[in-house]
Amino acid sequence: MKTLVTGGAGFIGSHLVDLLLKKGHQVTAFDNLCGGWMKNLAEAQQHPRFRFVQGDIRNRNSLEGLFDGVDWVFHLAALADIVPSMEKPRDYFETNVDGTFNVLEAAKEARVKRFLYAASSSCYGIPSQYPTPETAPIMPQYPYALTKYLGEQLVLHWAQVYKLPALSLRLFNVYGPRSRTTGVYGAVFGVFLAQKLHGKPFTVVGDGKQTRDFTYVADVADAFYTAAESNLSNDFLNIGSSGHYSVNRLVELLGGSVTYIPKRPGEPDCTFADVTEVQQKLNWKARVSFEEGVQRLLSRINDFKDAPLWEPQSIERATENWFKYLSK
Numbered sequence: 001m002k003t004l005v006t007g008g009a010g011f012i013g014s015h016l017v018d019l020l021l022k023k024g025h026q027v028t029a030f031d032n033l034c035g036g037w038m039k040n041l042a043e044a045q046q047h048p049r050f051r052f053v054q055g056d057i058r059n060r061n062s063l064e065g066l067f068d069g070v071d072w073v074f075h076l077a078a079l080a081d082i083v084p085s086m087e088k089p090r091d092y093f094e095t096n097v098d099g100t101f102n103v104l105e106a107a108k109e110a111r112v113k114r115f116l117y118a119a120s121s122s123c124y125g126i127p128s129q130y131p132t133p134e135t136a137p138i139m140p141q142y143p144y145a146l147t148k149y150l151g152e153q154l155v156l157h158w159a160q161v162y163k164l165p166a167l168s169l170r171l172f173n174v175y176g177p178r179s180r181t182t183g184v185y186g187a188v189f190g191v192f193l194a195q196k197l198h199g200k201p202f203t204v205v206g207d208g209k210q211t212r213d214f215t216y217v218a219d220v221a222d223a224f225y226t227a228a229e230s231n232l233s234n235d236f237l238n239i240g241s242s243g244h245y246s247v248n249r250l251v252e253l254l255g256g257s258v259t260y261i262p263k264r265p266g267e268p269d270c271t272f273a274d275v276t277e278v279q280q281k282l283n284w285k286a287r288v289s290f291e292e293g294v295q296r297l298l299s300r301i302n303d304f305k306d307a308p309l310w311e312p313q314s315i316e317r318a319t320e321n322w323f324k325y326l327s328k
Helices: 009-021 083-087 089-108 143-161 188-197 218-231 247-254 274-280 290-298 312-317 319-326
Strands: 004-008 026-031 051-055 072-075 112-118 166-171 202-205 235-239 258-261
Touching: 004 009, 009 026, 051 143, 072 089, 072 218, 083 089, 083 143, 083 247, 083 319, 089 112, 089 143, 112 143, 112 218, 112 247, 112 312, 143 166, 143 218, 166 218, 188 202, 202 247, 218 235, 218 274, 218 290, 235 274, 258 312
Parallel strands: 004 026, 004 072, 026 051, 072 112, 112 166, 166 235, 202 258
Antiparallel strands: none
């Protein structure tokens, strides 16, 4: 297949690029390099079936000719992070909604065979049901979650009206090598691994008993590939690990001392995907256990040597608007 990965230099996107090449496909990675890095594509760049195109999904002209002859489109390009989405909601709307519209239009005009969208489990907000099924109420707590959900609605509408063969995957707490560490106060793994490298205590939010459905990135890439091979369309599916694990358990596996920082508003005490639908419809299931995934990351801890070192005071400053906007 001739495949296109938007956001292909990013965390999940670059793993998907590697998998597609391994499976024998032609791959074009499209990225504006705001949240992605060329170093993530170091291995792919050595491959004759790979090419990289720099551009921005907000610019319709930059997509010109990109979709010609493409069979599968994996749309992962997006702005992430909670705090910046509250501070600059227009940027998030223009990228995650308008940008998705541009990609959909290009895919429709090119008559691609499959369109896969990376949605976010943050659309569920603070769920009242665990494990959380796809039928749970949609309650986004901040603009990032809202714009990713609006992007999903566009994808499903294009599947319904224009018969675009599209599927949306709602991802739960993806972690693994190449995870992004830049920007305002990053994801927990990047924060903790940088702290471990510097011999600093882990900054645990609240009491650390909150649990997350940590899903290893290789499993997520496999989910996208499995979805692309299927005939399922105009549907949305949870992608999770089949379990949930406390932050205290993560600290135990990483090994180190702890300092506690205030619990943040708008964050659920638990994220836990009901994966019944994806198991039944795609025969997909995550393979990498949480313990194995953490050990894989620890074996590559030096990859995080340039990650910012966060301490309680700098976290407080960086998340000030989190409390300002989301406190009830």
